[in-house]
Amino acid sequence: MQIESLLSADARNLRPSAIRKFAAMMNDPAIISFAGGAPSPATFPAGRIAHFAEKVVRDTAATSLxxxxxxxxxxxxxxxxxxxxxxxxxxxxxxxxxxxxxxxxxxxxxxxxxxxxxxxxxxxxxxxxxxxxxxxxxxxxxxxxxxxxxxxxxxxxxxxxxxxxxxxxxxxxxxxxxxxxxxxxxxxxxxxxxxxxxxxxxxxxxxxxxxxxxxxxxxxxxxxxxxxxxxxxxxxxxxxxxxxxxxxxxxxxxxxxxxxxxxxxxxxxxxxxxxxxxxxxxxxxxxxxxxxLPEQIKSVRAFYRDRRDALLGALDEHFTGRATWTRTEGGLFTFVTLNDERDTAELLPPAVERGVAFIPGGAFFVDGSGANTMRLTFAKETDDRMREGIRRVAELFFAA
Ligand SMILES: Cc1ncc(COP(=O)(O)O)c(C=O)c1O
CATH class of the missing domain: 3.40.640.10 (Type I PLP-dependent aspartate aminotransferase-like (Major domain))
Structure with missing residues (x-):
C-alpha cells in the first residue's frame, strides 16, 4: 500500500531523530561510546524502586493500576x-x-x-x-x-x-x-x-x-x-x-x-x-x-561528577591546543569544537572502525552550522574506557 497520500501534512513533516541512527553503535559493547544521551543504569535505585513498586501495587491497586x-x-x-x-x-x-x-x-x-x-x-x-x-x-x-x-x-x-x-x-x-x-x-x-x-x-x-x-x-x-x-x-x-x-x-x-x-x-x-x-x-x-529523593540526587551527582572529571582529564591530555570544550559543571554532556573546520560527521565512520563513537554536533544546529563540533556523554563508559576512547579519537583526528 502507498501510504504517502494518506499522511497528514504534519506527519509528512516529522523528521526522524538525527541521532537515532547511531543507536546500534551506542549499544554495541565493542564500541566505546560517547554517543548516548541516556542516564547510566548504575544510578537507578533499582532495589528501592522494586520495594515501592511492590508496596504501591499491594496497598493501592485501586488507584495505581x-x-x-x-x-x-x-x-x-x-x-x-x-x-x-x-x-x-x-x-x-x-x-x-x-x-x-x-x-x-x-x-x-x-x-x-x-x-x-x-x-x-x-x-x-x-x-x-x-x-x-x-x-x-x-x-x-x-x-x-x-x-x-x-x-x-x-x-x-x-x-x-x-x-x-x-x-x-x-x-x-x-x-x-x-x-x-x-x-x-x-x-x-x-x-x-x-x-x-x-x-x-x-x-x-x-x-x-x-x-x-x-x-x-x-x-x-x-x-x-x-x-x-x-x-x-x-x-x-x-x-x-x-x-x-x-x-x-x-x-x-x-x-x-x-x-x-x-x-x-x-x-x-x-x-x-x-x-x-x-x-x-x-x-x-x-x-x-x-x-x-534528596539522597538519591546526591548520589547521582557524585557518580557523574567523577565521570565528568575522567572525561575532562582525558580531553586535557589529548585535545589541548586542538579544540575547545565545555568544562561542564553538571548534566551528562560536554561539547567539543575543533580548532579547524573539519566535519565531525565525516570523521565518525573511521572513528567507529577504531571502536569509538560520538555524536557529530551539526545535528543540533537548526541553521546548518556546527559541523566541526561533537557531543560527548560521560554517562555511559567507565573512566578507563573513556580515557582509551579519547586517546583513539585524538589519534584519528590529530595524527600528523
Ligand atoms: C533537554 C531535554 N529535554 C527533555 C528530554 C526528555 O526527557 P524525558 O522525556 O525523559 O523527561 C531530554 C532527554 O534527554 C532532554 O535532554
Missing part, C-alpha cells in the same frame, strides 16, 4: 510542588501543574497546543533534538539564537527578535535549556536569565524553560535558579523531569504554567493518552514521600 486524573496523581503533584518550591518558585498543584509522560510529552503538548504551521520558535544554537523535533512536528519555523560559554547571547536574541518583528513575524516562544544544556553542557549566566525574561516581555513572547538537568549540578556555588523564579507575568512555561535523577523508564515529567494555559495542555494530553502511567506516578510519589 487504574486510570487516573489527566493532571496526575494528587500525591505526586504535591511532591512536585515542593520540588518546585525548593528550586525557588511556588506552584499551585491544583491549577498550575500538569504531570506528563516524561518531559518529551511536555514538549509535544506545548507544541501541539501553541503552534500553527509557520509560527516562529526561537531555539538555542545548538539545541536539544527532541525539542526541535516536537516543534517541527507542527511545521513551526525554528530560528537559532547564538550562544557563547555563558549561554544565550542577549544581544543576539534582541537582534533576532527585532529582525523578526520588522518582518511582521510573531515569535510564539523561546525554547531554552538554561542548566547544563543538552547538547552543550552550558549554563545560562544568572544576569542573562534576567535579560532573557526582559526581552520576552519587550517582544511579547513566551519562554519554554526545559530543566531536566538542573538538579544534576556538580558545583556547590553555581547559580542554577530557574528563570521561572523571576516570572512575575506567568510568561514562563517550566518543564521538569524525573528521568535524569531517578529513572527515565518511569516516564514522568511535568509542566508548570499559567492556569488557563495548563488547562489547555491538559485538554491536549487528554486526547493523547487520557493520563500518564499511574503505576509510574505512584512509585515516584512513594519514593518522594519516604524522603529518599
Amino acid at each position: 487504574q486510570y487516573g486524573p489527566t493532571r496526575g496523581l494528587p500525591a505526586l503533584r504535591d511532591a512536585v510542588a515542593s520540588i518546585c518550591r525548593e528550586r525557588g518558585f511556588a506552584c499551585d498543584p491544583a491549577t498550575q501543574l500538569l504531570m506528563t509522560t516524561g518531559s518529551q510529552q511536555a514538549l509535544y503538548l506545548v507544541s501541539a497546543t501553541l503552534l500553527d504551521p509557520g509560527d516562529v520558535v526561537l531555539v538555542e544554537l545548538p539545541t536539544y533534538i527532541g525539542g526541535a523535533g516536537a516543534f517541527y512536528a507542527r511545521r513551526a519555523e525554528l530560528v537559532g539564537v547564538a550562544q557563547d560559554d555563558d549561554g544565550i547571547v542577549p544581544a543576539a536574541l534582541e537582534e533576532t527578535a527585532t529582525r523578526l518583528r520588522a518582518e511582521g513575524r510573531r515569535i510564539k516562544f523561546l525554547y531554552t535549556i538554561p542548566n547544563f544544556q543538552n547538547p552543550s553542557g552550558r549554563v545560562l549566566a544568572a544576569e542573562r536569565r534576567r535579560d532573557v525574561l526582559e526581552l520576552a516581555k519587550r517582544f511579547d513572547f513566551l519562554v519554554v524553560e526545559d530543566d531536566p538537568y538542573g538538579e544534576l549540578c556538580f558545583a556547590d556555588d553555581l547559580d542554577t535558579t530557574p528563570i521561572k523564579t523571576s516570572d512575575d507575568e506567568q510568561r514562563v512555561i517550566y518543564l521538569g523531569s524525573f528521568s535524569k535523577v531517578l529513572s527515565p523508564g518511569l516516564r514522568t515529567g511535568w509542566i508548570v504554567g499559567e492556569p488557563a494555559l495548563v488547562r489547555q495542555f491538559e485538554l491536549t494530553k487528554e486526547s493523547a493518552d487520557l493520563c500518564s502511567g499511574m503505576l509510574d506516578e505512584a512509585i515516584i510519589a512513594a519514593f518522594c514521600a519516604a524522603g529518599e
Whole structure:
C-alpha cells in the first residue's frame, strides 16, 4: 500500500531523530561510546524502586493500576510542588501543574497546543533534538539564537527578535535549556536569565524553560535558579523531569504554567493518552514521600561528577591546543569544537572502525552550522574506557 497520500501534512513533516541512527553503535559493547544521551543504569535505585513498586501495587491497586486524573496523581503533584518550591518558585498543584509522560510529552503538548504551521520558535544554537523535533512536528519555523560559554547571547536574541518583528513575524516562544544544556553542557549566566525574561516581555513572547538537568549540578556555588523564579507575568512555561535523577523508564515529567494555559495542555494530553502511567506516578510519589529523593540526587551527582572529571582529564591530555570544550559543571554532556573546520560527521565512520563513537554536533544546529563540533556523554563508559576512547579519537583526528 502507498501510504504517502494518506499522511497528514504534519506527519509528512516529522523528521526522524538525527541521532537515532547511531543507536546500534551506542549499544554495541565493542564500541566505546560517547554517543548516548541516556542516564547510566548504575544510578537507578533499582532495589528501592522494586520495594515501592511492590508496596504501591499491594496497598493501592485501586488507584495505581487504574486510570487516573489527566493532571496526575494528587500525591505526586504535591511532591512536585515542593520540588518546585525548593528550586525557588511556588506552584499551585491544583491549577498550575500538569504531570506528563516524561518531559518529551511536555514538549509535544506545548507544541501541539501553541503552534500553527509557520509560527516562529526561537531555539538555542545548538539545541536539544527532541525539542526541535516536537516543534517541527507542527511545521513551526525554528530560528537559532547564538550562544557563547555563558549561554544565550542577549544581544543576539534582541537582534533576532527585532529582525523578526520588522518582518511582521510573531515569535510564539523561546525554547531554552538554561542548566547544563543538552547538547552543550552550558549554563545560562544568572544576569542573562534576567535579560532573557526582559526581552520576552519587550517582544511579547513566551519562554519554554526545559530543566531536566538542573538538579544534576556538580558545583556547590553555581547559580542554577530557574528563570521561572523571576516570572512575575506567568510568561514562563517550566518543564521538569524525573528521568535524569531517578529513572527515565518511569516516564514522568511535568509542566508548570499559567492556569488557563495548563488547562489547555491538559485538554491536549487528554486526547493523547487520557493520563500518564499511574503505576509510574505512584512509585515516584512513594519514593518522594519516604524522603529518599534528596539522597538519591546526591548520589547521582557524585557518580557523574567523577565521570565528568575522567572525561575532562582525558580531553586535557589529548585535545589541548586542538579544540575547545565545555568544562561542564553538571548534566551528562560536554561539547567539543575543533580548532579547524573539519566535519565531525565525516570523521565518525573511521572513528567507529577504531571502536569509538560520538555524536557529530551539526545535528543540533537548526541553521546548518556546527559541523566541526561533537557531543560527548560521560554517562555511559567507565573512566578507563573513556580515557582509551579519547586517546583513539585524538589519534584519528590529530595524527600528523
Ligand atoms: C533537554 C531535554 N529535554 C527533555 C528530554 C526528555 O526527557 P524525558 O522525556 O525523559 O523527561 C531530554 C532527554 O534527554 C532532554 O535532554
